[in-house]
Amino acid sequence: MREKLCDYYNIIFEKELIEEIIKFGAFKSLKKGDLLIDINQEITDIPLLLNGAIKIVRENAQGEELLLYFLERGDTCAISFNNCIRRKKSLVRGVVEKDCEVIYLPISKLDDWLSKYKTWREFVIDSYNIRLNEMIEAIDTLAFMNMDERLYKYLTDKVQIMRDTTLNTTHFQIAQELNTSRVVVSRLLKKLENQGRIKLSRNKIEVLDF
DNA sequence: ACATTAAGTGATT
C-alpha cells in the first residue's frame, strides 16, 4: 500500500500526511462495473484513487444517463468531499470504468487534516477546481457540440482514460452515456468509419485517429 | 439449427 500510494502522492503530500493515510486508510481493489456511489445514497467514505478510472454519471427521472466526466489517479471526488462532511446525499453515480485501487479515508480524519496539513488543504482546493473545470467542459460539450462531435470526443476521451485504442463497448452503451439513441450512434459511427477514423466490429471499436 | 443480441439502413417526422 505504501509503495502504491507514494508512487504518485509522495510528490504532493508531505511525509507525515502519507504516514497518516497509511495508518487510517483502507486499501481496496475495485473491478470494472463496481458501483462506488449511487444517486441519493449517503456518502460514507472518500476514496483516494491510486490507479484505474471511475466514471461519474448523472441520471434523469426516466433512468436515462448522462456521462459527466472520469476520475483518474490523483483525483478524488471533491463533490463527495463536502457532501461527506455535511452528510448530504450524492447527486451523481460513480461506477468503476477501469479496474481501480483506492484508499478509503475515514471522514473524521479529513477534517483534521485540513487544519493540520498544508498539502492536504491544497489538494482539496485543487480538487474542487479541477472538478469545476470538468463540469464546465461537460456543459460546453453538451451545449455547443453536435452529436457527431460529442461522439468523437467521447471516443478519444475514452481512449485516453483506458490507455487503449480498442474500446470494448456496444453502440447501445455509448448511446446511454451520451443520452441519445442507439440508431443515431450507429449511424455516426459508420460515418466515422467511412472517414477512416475508426474501425468497427461487434462489441469493439478501434480508434485510429486520436 | 435456433434463439438472442448487436449492428446497419431506409423512410418519416
Add this chain to the structure above:
DNA sequence: AATCACTTAATGT
C-alpha cells in the same frame, strides 16, 4: 437528431 420498422450479422446453446 429521434423514432419506427425492418434486415443482416455475430454469437451462444
